[in-house]
């Protein structure tokens with residue numbers, strides 16, 4: 001239910017609705033789409049990537065001197081969790097030995113383990129939370145795959161590379177699009193229930209930036225459907241795949257030739273640092289939404305803290321496109337309990353309109369993601385001050401969903417958006433009758449660790465797949481291409497890394513690169529008390545946190561991690 | 576109880592606004608938290624760092640199963656911590672994990688019928704149709720109905736009815752017959768996807784084309800194309816309505 005203080009603004013929305021419905025039915029754009037100049041202006045002034053302080057030069061490591069997203073640069077320049085001197089014994093006598101170590105039990109990680117097993121190679125998945133507690137579980141919309149007769153993989157290629165402003169790595173886009181049909185079949189054989197037409201052909205829909213209908217789906221729960229299938233398959237091979245939950249990796253281990261040789265894990269249950277010796281290693285740690293870049297709420301899961309970037313960077317891997325962040329235009333702002341929750345783009349596709357506090361249209365509802373987000377931020381900024389404020393200190397605009405039934409007929413919304421409806425029903429808000437309050441939400445890590453089409457990095461024996469990798473999407477990922485990404489590259493990483501493991505010979509294990517990193521921090525005169533990877537964000541109130549910090553020595557399990565907790569900068573809804 | 580407080584932002588910042596506070600008992604200990612908090616936020620507001628008991632934080636993953644009681648109510652309630660609001664006097668605890676044994680099987684060796692159910696999860700035939708599982712389900716699923724469908728070997732119905740299951744395991748914890756409902760759901764969904772689907776001829780054709788390297792020439796051309804030509808091709812491409 002909406003509280004009393006929002007009633008006036010809600011009334012304004014209702015007052016203007018009849019007029020706006022007429023507009024929507026007229027066939028004309030309900031608001032003039034921006035021209036190139038206007039787009040440039042709103043992006044430059046209001047998109048979070050371009051606001052002052054959004055980027056800064058990183059002072060150490062392989063990307064030294066490049067402009068990166070500030071919060072990422074902060075993480076890269078932070079201190080390690082481990083004291084290398086104290087690791088010696090465990091490097092000589094590792095706690096675990098495996099052929100293939102997979103860091104991260106999301107979609108990419110599970111796929112890697114399954115393909116390695118198919119290739120006869122044993123693996124170990126070390127993951128932060130439970131297996132499947134991952135962004136993969138949460139995707140709703142769909143996956144792109146050129147499966148219909150009117151479409152082709154090369155068309156998909158053109159759409160993806162155009163969407164990425166022609167900056168994507170062509171080799172990666174080729175395998176992304178050419179492997180896609182086989183991914184659909186492979187998943188189906190593992191038991192994914194796809195949405196199909198009566199004749200058995202795949203049901204396909206449009207997504208932002210597609211020139212052919214190629215979004216395949218599993219109702220509005222594609223993520224959960226694929227993730228649960230992959231997890232179940234992983235658990236069907238206990239002899240081949242060893243799963244360690246609540247044991248996130250915190251540093252990579254190299255050997256004396258500079259090849260990747262495993263990782264140091266940190267048990268969240270017992271606070272032990274555990275070493276894994278592995279002939280090859282895959283980073284599949286996903287994205288970074290929980291860094292709350294620029295203070296934004298996020299759609300991402302609890303463990304999306306960009307750990308893979310930090311570990312790989314310290315070991316010498318090169319990052320790509322880490323200066324751009326994808327904000328989804330429509331994240332929930334109210335109720336506070338689901339702040340950041342993703343409201344699918346399809347709502348606007350079906351006729352939902354963004355409105356300011358007076359119930360007025362201020363932007364064309366279907367501008368590209370970055371433009372739409374920037375326009376909403378502008379509306380809420382002090383320059384316009386047309387946002388709706390909530391008691392929790394957030395600002396947003398309305399997304400008028402009741403129009404959808406008025407346009408498409410009664411019952412349409414409930415039928416097409418069951419997940420959306422359920423989420424709001426829980427809080428007594430019927431989106432068929434009431435609008436939603438929204439604001440852009442931090443959604444996707446466009447860049448990541450640079451890879452080639454075999455998922456290899458510049459460090460021998462180190463592979464990266466999924467959202468943690470960079471290059472596939474350039475600086476702008478299209479809807480449906482990241483679900484495809486973790487499927488395609490998760491499979492590939494498993495295949496190539498397990499092949500490598502068959503012949504790899506490891507030298508002496510070492511974490512000397514961590515020492516080198518510390519020295520570099522000191523040499524550059526960097527003053528930081530941050531410790532990374534972050535592992536989990538902290539939502540403990542500031543005053544409680546300060547009292548927790550007063551501790552000295554004899555740190556009880558579970559709580560000493562608080563030392564390393566990063567308090568994201570103050571929320572800057574008014575940028 | 577109305578007090579002046581500064582509720583916590585996700586970003587760690589507190590702001591001065593008025594909010595009603597309520598008493599909740601987390602693992603038996605009283606804490607004062609804002610009434611507009613979910614159970615998950617209340618636990619964090621109280622100063623805990625959740626390690627087991629939070630995953631997606633948005634109602635997809637089932638990591639946050641919680642049991643609670645309310646004052647003057649004998650019932651033991653179940654809910655997801657990330658989407659259930661606190662209430663005054665609520666006494667709650669999170670379930671860190673649900674002990675159970677998932678059956679290990681080879682999907683390729685199974686058939687989509689009651690024989691598979693009998694072989695893989697024979698325990699479900701202990702179901703006494705008490706309906707406790709359906710009452711416990713935070714997703715509001717007809718859990719008993721899908722277990723009954725499984726007993727009949729109606730794999731498609733199980734797949735359909737259990738589609739939105741988040742595998743929180745709360746039904747399994749409450750079931751007097753000790754059934755692990757969500758695992759039966761996963762098995763049946765996989766059987767349905769693997770064996771009960773209609774084949775897509777289009778997909779077969781496309782896979783054949785890829786295997787025959789039918790797109791190699793086009794890819795080679797696109798991948799070596801000058802950026803300005805590629806850009807023109809992109810902006811001029813026709814768009815399916």
Ligand SMILES: Cc1cc2nc3c(=O)[nH]c(=O)nc-3n(C[C@H](O)[C@H](O)[C@H](O)COP(=O)(O)OP(=O)(O)OC[C@H]3O[C@@H](n4cnc5c(N)ncnc54)[C@H](O)[C@@H]3O)c2cc1C
Pocket residue numbers: 103104105106107108109126127128129130131132133134135136137138139140141142143144223247248249250284285286287299300301303304305307308342443444465466467468478479480481482483484486533
């Ligand atoms: C709400 C939402 C909706 C989305 N909808 C769509 C959509 O409709 N279509 C689309 O194409 N894309 C969508 N996406 C994007 C897509 O789901 C993700 O990009 C993709 O699933 C990433 O897969 P992944 O395997 O790389 O990472 P993840 O699935 O996030 O898996 C990473 C795993 O690694 C673990 N991990 C992290 N750090 C460590 C560490 N240090 N050690 C060990 N393990 C670690 C994590 O806990 C997690 O389990 C959506 C994303 C979100 C959040």
Ligand code: SF4
Pocket residue numbers: 637711712713714715716718739740741742743744745746747756757
């Ligand atoms: S069916 Fe059981 S496991 Fe699935 S959501 Fe409902 S209670 Fe949770």
Ligand code: SF4
Pocket residue numbers: 701702703704705706707708709718719722749750751752753754756
């Ligand atoms: S709780 Fe158990 S016994 Fe009761 S209906 Fe559900 S499955 Fe059957």
Ligand code: FES
Pocket residue numbers: 628629630631632633634635636637638639655656657658741
């Ligand atoms: S944390 Fe995922 S369902 Fe609650």
